[in-house]
Amino acid sequence: MTDTTTLVKRSRYAVAAVFCVHGAVTGSFATRVPWIQEHAGVSAGQLGLALAFPALGAALMMPLAARVSHRFGTRTALRGLLALWTLSLILPSFAPGLLTLCAALLIYGGTAGMADVAMNALGVEVEHRLKKSIMSGLHGLWSGGALLGSAVGTVAAHANLSAQVHHLIAAAVLTVVGAVVCQFVLNIHPEDDEEPPARFALPPKSALLIGAIGFCAVFAEGASLDWSAVYLRDILDSSAGVAAGATTGFALTMTIARLTGDAVVDRFGVVPTVRWSGVIATLGGLLVVLAPHAVLAMVGFGLIGIGIAVVVPLAFAAAGRTGTNASQAIAGVATITYASGLVAPSIIGGIAQASSLTISFVVVTALSAGLAVFARVLATNHRTAPDDVVPR
Template identity: 85%
Template sequence: MDCLLVADSAQLIKRSRYAVAAVFCVHGAVTGSFATRVPWIQDHSGLSAGELGLALAFPAIGAALMMPLAARITHRFGTRAAQRGLLVLWTLSLILPSFAPGLLTLCAALLVYGGTAGMADVAMNALGVEVEHRLQKSIMSGLHGMWSLGALIGSALGTVAAHAELSAQVHHIIAAIVLTVIGLVVCQFVLNIHPEDDDEPPARFALPPRSALLIGAVGFCAVFAEGASLDWSAVYLRDILDSSPAVAAGATTGFALTMAVARLTGDAVVNRFGAVRTVRWSGVIAVIGGVLVVLAPNAVAAMAGFGLIGIGVAVVVPLAFVAAARSGSNASQAIAGVATITYASGLVAPSIIGGIAQASNLTVSFIVVTALTVALAIFAPVLRTRARVDV
């Protein structure tokens, strides 16, 4: 009887692992669908590079305001219901930005977009860490690889839509409906964990312990490069290298592809070489990619550079979550804090890139991105982990 219970439990965890992977994929598909149509949205709203950068700051504001609520929602409704509801809000929010006629309405739409994105992201990463702990083996890089695969699928379909000159409004309505249905189905199989009746609800706001701050800083640099490349690669090729809209959108697809491949194979690489060596060499690769983007004489070279940036930053965030969980006695607080830092980085990066571009140009913006990737190689040792302490 005990053997049967163990087998059933193992099967449940295995099923939950695949379900969480699918949740990551759906979340990434929303991001990829949005990113490839940023040039269309910019033209539709009549925005300059600086105004677009300002608008792209509002997802960060929305995330900062709403991410702390994710833990309380999960505590109130349990992991399955919370993940289902938050993911659906995120998929449906994709529709809003493309209907914005100007700067103010776009800012409002992106505020909602960022808030729902942040809450869904926190919920799925918490589930991923819990499944990894129960499996007793590394899966977080693979889960983030599924996010990148979803971003690849979303951006690839966005490239097709751009090439067919389909409006982002029609494209995003179709994508939102499809992704919502998929999200509702896969969330039926994630872990359904409810807090004990006497558990205190989590704090509304929680800073990570000091031991996790450097981890968050390394994650910040990696996600900054990721967010800048994902949202601005298409614009870079269009404005700096005079590429066609279809070719420019292909840069985002190529970046998402390299991210997906690197993350899907990341667990094996980390198990072979360790977190520190993996991140150190990843930083070197990202620096080479950034230099190639800045010096690129044509679209092919720039796309190769963005691909190398993708490879270089791919495994850093999953390893940051694992290191955070093992950085102190309060694992959940450390994970929440580092998640807030890293996710906010990805959301503020596009607006900072836009501000720099407005003051100078996008080439200077990616010089800044390249400088930040140097930190990955230098500060890789902070991601060294020790055994997890349960509380």
């Protein structure tokens, strides 16, 4: 029993490192998008089209993650899928035109999605065995990894280092780190008589309901990240520096809330935490909509960040407790949330074009209120943590 407990605790830290590596790839890519655009010779509109392909690739490939884990076991599957993701970072910077860039980003998104499902499913399993919340902290470390990758990318850009060289180095380092930390995650294999999951099975109905909660949170996240600076500039006549501070503040408060969220969940429970998170995010949205000047609006965006921070990690955890296959349910929830993140900026822009950006954030506020109203959807039963299975 002691050996099993030690292995599970060790796996917790290993999975946390995996989340950090995964986030670092995203941060490394994001900072070099201008270089990639210039190298590929694409316009802003063409770049926008190309940047839709990662979400498309993820949506197409995430359902396969469950089958890969079933076939190879959790440790080997995660090691391989994470390596594919870190190495895919190299592809976009070598794309010479629009078609090759779209293809590269399709692969980039597909490998990201499969690794995302595998690491979240393993995180849920570790959470079950520890019998306490860890998913919020894991996603907080993903955000920390993204910030780290962004910081390194910013330095590389200021040093005029090409994205090709930067991403070759980053991919090599992150692939090695990922392979090392994956050695310490739980190695779970299916029972001999267990049927493999279907390649593209639909998620269970319960996962769809959970995904709807995730949709609300990720919609608010995408809208705030992409439009908060524009809101302060266009609606409240703020300077460029002040406007940018709204985006930074939102991302920072969300990261801090995720890193501290597990203690809140363990203290108050999943449903009360999500319900009050929805209330906080709704208050933040109302403050944004009604703010007469920039400072109050920035506080409002910060409250939105705090309010939505733990919802997606808890949605993944709840999905992993439904049905018989955690990866399949998580893939269903992840597909819905990825789609939400993809469409949110466009929908916000469309509403703003038809009416005003203020009305757009009225919609965000309404969706945030939905988190409080429908929080009970996440009240799924925990599976009993196995005491007799020793990870290999």
